[in-house]
Amino acid sequence: MGSKIIDDGVDRKKQVRAIVLHPELKKGSQSTRSSEARLEEAYGLALAIDLEIIRHEVITVARPKPSTLFGSGIIDKYHDYIHENEVEVVIVDTALTPVQQRNLEKGWEAKVIDRTGLILEIFGERARTKEGKLQVDLAQLSYQRSRLVRSWTHLERQRGGAGFMGGPGERQIEIDRRLIDEKIVRLKSDLEMVKKTRELHRSARRKVPFPIVSLVGYTNAGKSTLFNRLTESKVFAEDLLFATLDPTMRRVNLPSGREIILSDTVGFISELPTDLIASFRATLEEVREANVLVHVRDVSHEDTEAQKDDVKAVLNDLELDPDIQKNMIEVWNKSDLLSDEIKSSLEIQSGHQDTTLLCSAITGEGCSEFLHMVEQLLDAQNLVYEFEIPYENGAALSWLHDNAKVLEQDHHEEGVWVSLSILQADADKFISKFAINPLEEEPEV
Template sequence: MSVFNRADDGGVARGERALIVVPERTGEGALRSLDARVEEAAGLAEAIGIDVVGRKSFRLRQIRPASLFGKGQVEEIGELAEAHDAKLLVVDAALSPVQQKTLEEETKCKVIDRTGLILEIFGERAATAEGRLQVELAHLDYQAGRLVRSWTHLERQRGGFGFLGGPGETQIEADRRLIRDRMARIRRELDQVRRTRGLHRDRRQRAPWPVIALVGYTNAGKSTLFNRMTQASVMAEDLLFATLDPTMRQVKIPGFDRAILSDTVGFVSNLPTELVAAFRATLEEVAAADLILHVRDIAHPDSDAQAADVEAVLATLGLAEEGAPPRMEVWNKLDLLPPDQRKELTGEAKRRDDVIALSALTGEGVDDLREAIADRLHSGSQTHHVRLNAGDGPRIAWLHARGDVIEQHADGDQLHLEVKLSPENWARFERL
């Protein structure tokens, strides 16, 4: 799906020299620093091999419908691009088709906005058939809105779909129809994926294994923590969106025979709505978890703003409502903090029952996290008297693995158990 590895059909080759431009709206971003926004935009571009040769922020007094920026700012952007010999302009905002067209004409650069850039990253990183379908659906949704532009411009458009052809309104309408048809086919395939995932979740819920899902801002250290806890070798680099396709592995949790840890795609501020919709099937895994661990890069200057962005995405998935899985915060990257700040944050975490401070890189605090997960999974547990046939080995094993068996005695061919179970596990047991 990525077009940045292509030098033909108007695409942009990897290594293309790019200028990063970040618009700052008056009164915007109280939580997030402008410097951090500039750095993140550059990081997104570098994540797919773009050579960032310049970066600049502009304060917008008002948004111009035709170009986003003011006339003088557009001229300055063009001059900066020429001075840096940049052929690509990356705008850290969502651009309308008209704004994108105007900026390309005025700056003589190819232009990509934040949504398009994130879609490109996802297109390059998708490794599974499901991931590629989800990214293609998001790409098509994004491209569908770009077909209103004049055809001369459309012939240079990024996207590389083979059905984009000659000039004329008839061709645009034909392309719209082809895009709609392809999107409908992908949605049908993803619906089948969703049904299959649902069946797998039902099987897991009948098995005596809780599921713990890792969520968090991109590059917060989820995959490093995943590898530390499971001895896996999931890609974990200092790179935005290093993980795209979800991964599940067994993990040892005190008091449980086994548990499942799930590593998910990282979130980011202003995550394109096309991607949230396309990845809903994958993110439903989070909604079905027994516990959600929100991993935060506590050493990042914008950690609070990143946490707010993650919470906003979780809310769109219905995970901020009553009945959603319980959540804990994991304050990661303690090893990057100066001693005084590290001591202060560690003390604060210990005073709260929903926070664990650790370093996934060094392993400090990971054992505390395992204990905290066990405590949270057992929280709200109630004692139940259960009578089973002595030959009902699977359900007896289920209770021993998922609950805390306080007492057990046989009465003829009947087995009586006093077992402590969480409300969720008791409901699962009743469904067995």
């Protein structure tokens, strides 16, 4: 077995000491990323919960063992290292079976967390809203359900995460499968109530006809920074994986003065746990409702193409309407981190595509062009309708001027004839609100 070691040598304050191991599986791996890049991502995930990472390493695994994943040589080697360096947590950057996790904890006499557990821990620390916390709890319990037996209970630290890191309340899972199932049923019921509340809010927004533009993308691609730049707000945005968990929505004015609702969403990641996708489906309903999707990419990242594929995979899991995916803009973010040569090349590439834009949310470069692009894409979704508005119904005419693009207008003896470009949903709202039918049965595209 081979390995590559990366030691930090950084002096940090006293924290829980941990090591990160990325197993490089020689057979069956479909990843397009290098093992070193995957290790660095796991390292970033571990830093996101404020661990002291004293070593992170790629371990080549030629023949994974069903009972422990690693061979006895690796287990013995790390047993000595763990105890010599007072390591409390070992993070294994893959999905471990309950048996593998339990046996590794026994072999190393330390807490072992796999990739799923680590992501759940981050989500547990970052969730702020009631819904976000319920979703994390549900995903945590679903994960915990198959891991009822715990071997190591020496971590005596209270923390705000999902519970995998230990603490006085997490010494031993003393509830059986039936109690966990009962909790899961209660959480699903609570989430259903929250979902109904969100649907009421969504219905209210539909009555206020602002198109929804949702930002999606890989974690740490810069979505929240772009959101803050465009909305002039102060949503939490740091150079951290999963800095944003709970969706945030703000109104933004397009260049024409037209208003949209901009939505910032949780970042995606490779091998996102299935339980989390299921639990956060209600949150991601905002994506399903969007008129325009904005895929924010970190083009300065070496794995930007692989990250793009991961985002597409999650969007496919959400079973989006094909029309929504057609209305997608790709924002190539973090242009300020590119060399002049690469930046010039990407500018040429993006210039040949109508829905691709190079920008920097930090400097603001490309942000005004982005708003113009959103407006053009919304206009392209519009249909042309003609209405005859009676003079006594000035409110209807005013509504159309506020919520549609008036192409032509002419005054007659009976009222005002207008030809306008409008979203189908907005036209339906107008017809329902004012009981005025269009002059043509079939609108022009």
